[in-house]
Amino acid sequence: QVQLVESGGGLVQAGGSLRLSCAASGRTFGSYAMGWFRQAPGKEREFVAAINWSGGNTNYADSVKGRFTISRDNAKNTVYLQMDSLKPEDTAVYYCAAGESYYYRYVAEYDYWGQGTQVTVSS
Secondary structure (H helix, E strand, O other): OOEEEEEOOEEEEOOOOEEEEEEEEOOOHHHOEEEEEEEOOOOOOEEEEEEOOOOOOEEEOOOOOOOEEEEEEOOOOEEEEEEOOOOHHHOEEEEEEEEOOOOOOOHHHEEEEOOOEEEEEEO
16 A cells, blocks of 8 residues: 655746655555656646656656656655646646556556645646
């Protein structure tokens, strides 16, 4: 079992930056790939980024590639999402999730989820 708690969301102007954190409990955190997803009002939850268990491999949605960076610190049981050059279309609730592979891009492929943190980007 892994419990996940996101933090770091907020209101930011377009072009600004935010850093999301996801703290995990459970001794098996280091064995999971971790992903970030987001869900805007009226839209389905979509893949943003994922990282493998060691942090050596990452996977990004085309819409955030070059602007967002996923990383993890297994000693702190935490995964991060650095978001730069934010756009109004990045506004959503952001969720972290734990799964078996950083190749996974679908909601159903992830086993554990946090409660989400709101990110709002104003124009």
